[in-house]
């Protein structure tokens with residue numbers, strides 16, 4: 015089986031999707047989170063959220 019890959023059209027770099035409500039920034043790294051700005055409480059991005067969860071899981 016020989017698959018020849020010739021001139022494949024490279025897709026243009028798509029800009030970040032800007033749909034949905036304005037998201038709150040992560041309180042730790044200032045990255046946009048999945049929480050809306052109206053979210054009450056600590057907003058963490060998925061990465062920091064995961065780290066926090068692992069940290070609390072490790073303690074104890």
Ligand SMILES: [Zn+2]
Nearest residue numbers: 040043059062
């Ligand atoms: Zn973060």
